[in-house]
Every structure is written in C-alpha cells, then in structure tokens.
Amino acid sequence: xxxxxxxxxxxxxxxxxxxxxxxxxxxxxxxxxxxxxxxxxxxxxxxxxxxxxxxxxxxxxxxxxxxxxxxxxxxxxxxxxxxxxxxxxxxxxxxxxxxxxxxxxxxxxxxxxxxxxxxxxxxxxxxxxxxxxxxxxxxxxxxxxxxxxxxxxxxxxxxxxxxxxxxxxxxxxxxxxxxxxxxxxxxxxxxxxxxxxxxxxxxxxxxxxxxxxxxxxxxxxxxxxxxxxxxxxxxxxxxxxxxxxxxxxxxxxxxxxxxxxxx
Amino acid sequence: xxxxxxxxxxxxxxxxxxxxxxxxxxxxxxxxxxxxxxxxxxxxxxxxxxxxxxxxxxxxxxxxxxxxxxxxxxxxxxxxxxxxxxxxxxxxxxxxxxxxxxxxxxxxxxxxxxxxxxxxxxxxxxxxxxxxxxxxxxxxxxxxxxxxxxxxxxxxxxxxxxxxxxxxxxxxxxxxxxxxxxxxxxxxxxxxxxxxxxxxxxxxxxxxxxxxxxxxxxxxxxxxxxxxxxxxxxxxxxxxxxxxxxxxxxxxxxxxxxxxxxxxxxxxxxxxxxxxxxxxxxxxxxxxxxxxxxxxxxxxxxxxxxxxxxxxxxxxxxxxxxxx
Numbered sequence: 001x002x003x004x005x006x007x008x009x010x011x012x013x014x015x016x017x018x019x020x021x022x023x024x025x026x027x028x029x030x031x032x033x034x035x036x037x038x039x040x041x042x043x044x045x046x047x048x049x050x051x052x053x054x055x056x057x058x059x060x061x062x063x064x065x066x067x068x069x070x071x072x073x074x075x076x077x078x079x080x081x082x083x084x085x086x087x088x089x090x091x092x093x094x095x096x097x098x099x100x101x102x103x104x105x106x107x108x109x110x111x112x113x114x115x116x117x118x119x120x121x122x123x124x125x126x127x128x129x130x131x132x133x134x135x136x137x138x139x140x141x142x143x144x145x146x147x148x149x150x151x152x153x154x155x156x157x158x159x160x161x162x163x164x165x166x167x168x169x170x171x172x173x174x175x176x177x178x179x180x181x182x183x184x185x186x187x188x189x190x191x192x193x194x195x196x197x198x199x200x201x202x203x204x205x206x207x208x209x210x211x212x213x214x215x216x217x218x219x220x221x222x223x224x225x226x227x228x229x230x231x232x233x234x235x236x237x238x239x240x241x242x243x244x245x246x247x248x249x250x251x252x253x254x255x256x257x258x259x260x261x262x263x
Numbered sequence: 264x265x266x267x268x269x270x271x272x273x274x275x276x277x278x279x280x281x282x283x284x285x286x287x288x289x290x291x292x293x294x295x296x297x298x299x300x301x302x303x304x305x306x307x308x309x310x311x312x313x314x315x316x317x318x319x320x321x322x323x324x325x326x327x328x329x330x331x332x333x334x335x336x337x338x339x340x341x342x343x344x345x346x347x348x349x350x351x352x353x354x355x356x357x358x359x360x361x362x363x364x365x366x367x368x369x370x371x372x373x374x375x376x377x378x379x380x381x382x383x384x385x386x387x388x389x390x391x392x393x394x395x396x397x398x399x400x401x402x403x404x405x406x407x408x409x410x411x412x413x414x415x416x417x418x419x420x421x422x423x424x425x426x427x428x429x430x431x432x433x434x435x436x437x438x439x440x441x442x443x444x445x446x447x448x449x450x451x452x453x454x455x456x457x458x459x460x461x462x463x464x465x466x467x468x469x470x471x472x473x474x475x476x477x478x479x480x481x482x483x484x485x486x487x488x489x490x491x492x493x494x495x496x497x498x499x500x501x502x503x504x505x506x507x508x509x510x511x512x513x514x515x516x517x518x519x520x521x522x523x524x525x526x527x528x529x530x531x532x533x534x535x536x537x538x539x540x541x542x543x544x545x546x547x548x549x550x551x552x553x554x555x556x557x558x559x560x561x562x563x564x565x566x567x568x569x570x571x572x573x574x575x576x577x578x579x580x581x582x583x584x585x586x587x
Binding site for chain 1: 454455456457458459462463465466496497500504505506507508
C-alpha cells in the first residue's frame with residue numbers, strides 16, 4: 001500500500017502556526033514521524049495561508065526536503081501555484097491534484113511528464129463528482145487514455161475516484177468500489193488508485209472507525225494508495241494486516257514490525 | 264524472443280555478505296569469501312545479475328571425527344583424529360571456508376569446557392588461513408557458555424557463527440556484535456520463523472545485512488523437496504522486496520547426507536545400489552546440487568569427492584548463467 005501522509009497541512013492549527021512563524025522544527029518533526037510510521041510520500045498542503053502561499057509552499061518543500069527524500073505530494077487546487085512549485089521537488093513528487101476535464105488534464109499531464117513527477121487525477125469534471133459508478137469509470141478511462149498519450153508511465157498515475165461523506169452520500173462508498181474493480185481491468189499495467197480517506201467520514205461520529213473500515217474494504221476492491229494519517233497506528237495496523245491477508249507478505253509473528261522495518 | 268525480455272525485473276537482490284578478515288581488515292585470514300548478490304531466479308542469467316558463486320565449507324569437528332562413518336574416516340586418513348591436522352587436510356582441498364563444529368563440547372560427547380573450545384578455535388585459526396564458520400553443539404545451555412568464548416577467541420576474524428534460534432538467540436547475537444562476526448539464523452523448516460528470528464536479532468541491534476539464513480537442511484530422500492520449496496518461496500519473497508528474506512541461505516548438507524542409509528549402508532544391506540565408497544559421496548553431492556537450484560549461497564559438506572563434484576557443478580552452472 002502506498003501511503004501518502006496527510007499531516008503536513010495548514011488546516012491543522014500547529015502546522016498553520018509553524019508556517020506563519022516559519023518554525024522548521026514542527027514541520028520536520030511531523031515529516032519524520034510520518035515517515036517512521038510508514039509513509040511512502042508526504043502530502044504538502046499550505047492550507048488557508050493568506051500571505052503569499054507560493055513562498056509558504058516553497059518554504060514547506062525546502063523544510064521537509066532537509067530531513068526526508070520521500071516524494072512530496074503538492075496538494076493545491078491552483079494551477080498558477082502548482083506550475084511554480086512542482087519544479088522545486090526536482091522529479092521526486094506528485095501533483096495533487098487535477099480534474100478530468102480534457103483541457104485541464106492535458107495541462108497537468110504535461111507538467112507531470114516534463115518534471116518527471118506523479119499525478120493524482122480526480123474523476124471529476126465540469127459536472128462535478130459523479131453520482132454513479134459508470135461516470136467514474138468513464139472519467140477514469142479517459143484519464144488513463146490521456147496519460148498514455150501524454151507519455152506518463154502508469155506507475156506515476158494515481159486515479160482518485162473521489163470519496164464523499166457517507167452521512168450525505170450513502171451510495172457513494174459502494175459506487176466507488178464498483179468503479180475501482182472495473183478500472184483495475186482497463187489497462188495492464190494498471191495505474192495506482194488513491195483516495196483521500198478522511199472525506200468518507202466528514203462530520204460523522206466514529207470517524208476513525210469509519211475511515212479504517214472503509215480503507216480495508218477499498219483495498220480489497222483494488223485501492224493501492226491512500227492519503228491518510230500514518231500516525232493513526234490502528235489504521236496502519238489494519239492496512240498491514242489487510243496486505244498480509246491478501247498474501248502481499250509472508251506471515252511471521254512480528255509481521256507488523258516487519259512491514260514497518262521494510263519501509 | 265530475446266531471453267532478456269523474459270526477465271522478471273526483481274526489485275531487490277540477495278544481500279552480499281563477506282566472511283573472513285585479512286590482515287588489512289584486522290584479521291589473519293589469507294582471503295575472504297563473498298556470498299549473495301544474486302538478483303535472479305537461481306542460475307537464470309537473463310533474469311538478472313547472478314551474484315557470487317555459492318561458497319563451499321568443509322565440516323570438521325573440534326574433537327576429531329572418530330565417530331564419523333568409515334568412508335569419511337578413510338577419506339581423511341589419520342588426520343581425522345586430530346582437529347588441527349584435519350583442518351589442514353580439509354583446507355588443502357581448497358574449500359571457501361572451514362566449518363568447525365564444536366561437537367566436543369556436547370554433554371554426551373567429551374563435554375569439553377568453554378576454555379578448551381576456545382583453545383581449539385585459536386589452534387585452528389593459527390593452522391589454516393581460510394575463513395571460518397563456528398557452529399555450536401546444538402545444546403542451547405552449553406552453546407550459550409561455549410560460543411561466547413569461541414567468539415572472543417576469533418575476535419576480528421569475521422567468522423560466521425551459529426546458530427541463533429527463535430528461543431535462543433540473545434547470547435550469540437551479543438557475542439557476534441561484540442566480536443564482529445556474521446550470524447547464522449536458524450529456523451525449523453518454517454519461513455515464518457525464519458523471518459521472526461531475523462526480526463528478533465535485529466531488535467537487539469544486529470544488522471539484517473550480516474545474517475545468513477539456515478532454514479534447516481534435509482538429505483536427498485529425506486524431505487529435501489520440502490526444504491527446496493521453502494528456500495524457493497523465501498528467495499522469491501526476498502527478490503520481491505521482503506527485507507527479512509534477502510539474506511543468503513546456508514545448507515548444512517554433509518551432516519544430513521551422511522545420516523541417510525543410502526549413503527552409508529553396505530552393499531549387502533542395499534543390493535543393487537552400488538559400492539558405498541562411491542554411493543556415499545554421490546548421495547552427498549546430489550543432496551547439495553539439488554539445493555544449488557533452489558538458490559543455496561553456502562553449503563557445508565564432508566567428503567572430499569563430494570566437494571570436488573559440487574565445485575564442478577557450481578562452475579558449470581555459473582559459467583552458463585553468466586553467458587546468458
């Protein structure tokens with residue numbers, strides 16, 4: 001499972017304060033903790049910083065780079081920012097994210113190929129988040145086809161079928177999994193499939209429980225990457241155990257340690 | 264189709280492990296031996312780098328081999344009764360290492376003391392200059408007092424010491440760490456436990472990169488196909504990225520082959536199977552070459568004729584593989 005650690009995000013108060021005060025230690029400690037907990041990549045989200053988000057992003061990238069060479073997933077909806085920040089990760093990162101509208105997708109694919117980085121593409125177009133399975137598959141297929149045309153290797157492409165909160169969209173969790181099963185068969189090698197997990201439980205109670213349960217369900221449908229909090233030990237233990245039960249590793253009594261050791 | 268197109272493109276290679284230390288490295292060995300490094304299905308050179316040739320170790324005992332079967336006694340002659348002379352005779356056969364087993368310390372053998380064992384280690388290190396394996400008598404309580412002394416006596420020589428097991432590893436691991444030796448991690452034909460022993464050793468500070476896996480060995484006809492499949496599964500997992508199965512693998516063939524009745528029984532007892540003089544070494548050699556195909560990186564043998572046969576097999580396999 002490809003784990004993208006979500007903790008370096010200006011939505012968190014301590015991160016926001018650290019960005020404002022340019023306090024490297026807070027950010028670097030978080031980055032190291034996420035990596036130690038099993039993160040394969042680190043999401044970098046400047047959050048609602050008012051003053052000069054570009055400078056803040058540069059600072060975050062450079063600050064994390066001082067302590068980790070894990071790929072950095074630059075999490076920002078604005079093309080003007082993405083275009084400038086991506087060269088800063090020097091071929092070791094992921095664009096997070098773009099939508100599936102052809103014009104936008106083409107632009108982002110070009111940026112990814114040119115800089116040798118990954119791309120997370122959402123199955124959303126001008127109609128919004130699909131309410132059904134079919135539209136997700138259609139948009140996912142379109143993303144895959146355009147990525148191939150653009151020359152982006154499948155292992156650098158992450159299709160995000162977009163999860164919505166279960167309290168307002170109860171059919172969506174199952175739709176997403178049906179879409180995953182179909183999309184996995186569209187190409188060989190298949191791209192990665194990723195979700196921003198915490199969306200599934202927005203404004204719900206039992207958030208952690210919902211997140212963990214959904215992640216296991218989605219993994220069995222073919223999800224192989226997720227933007228999650230790797231510091232949630234129980235969640236990580238469930239990821240590892242699911243992989244064990246999928247025969248992605250050989251059992252030993254300390255298989256939880258073994259997985260973390262191998263990272 | 265070009266064979267290289269069939270390569271499975273493995274993520275990882277078997278760890279390279281060096282045994283022995285020359286004067287330049289703080290020891291007194293005349294050479295070192297490097298094993299592992301393979302990144303392919305065994306001997307399929309088109310699949311990836313073949314790595315180093317499997318190394319061969321000749322087994323000798325600290326108490327001499329007077330209890331060994333007749334064919335082995337004959338092969339080494341009078342030297343077998345004296346460990347130092349025996350070590351010299353074995354080294355003259357040009358193996359990569361000597362495997363010194365401290366059977367004399369076994370409570371039901373000579374029950375010799377840790378100090379006596381250490382003295383034997385020193386004498387053999389002084390008599391021959393090839394890298395050394397030191398293996399306990401397999402009685403945990405005794406090994407836990409003997410092996411630390413043997414380890415100290417060989418400090419700086421970068422020997423390979425065994426064996427650490429799931430229920431008994433701390434003492435040996437601590438000695439190997441303190442005296443700079445490589446470690447044999449033993450498991451009873453169980454891939455889960457093979458990983459577990461590696462984790463346990465690593466938890467107390469021993470580097471995974473210095474471990475050799477001993478998955479237990481069986482002679483031909485006594486479960487070797489089971490050993491083979493365990494080795495095969497471990498190797499494929501290691502090449503696929505499992506860091507706890509990327510260690511080179513050791514096969515202790517000699518001690519097992521010479522327990523097989525097919526190796527030792529007289530012609531009268533086993534009519535039609537030929538003279539034991541040829542049959543014994545052949546049984547040992549075939550038990551070993553079988554494991555070459557499963558990816559064995561280090562093999563312990565006893566009979567000089569078996570050693571020659573296996574050396575030739577390795578050379579043929581290696582030359583064919585690197586030419587692919």
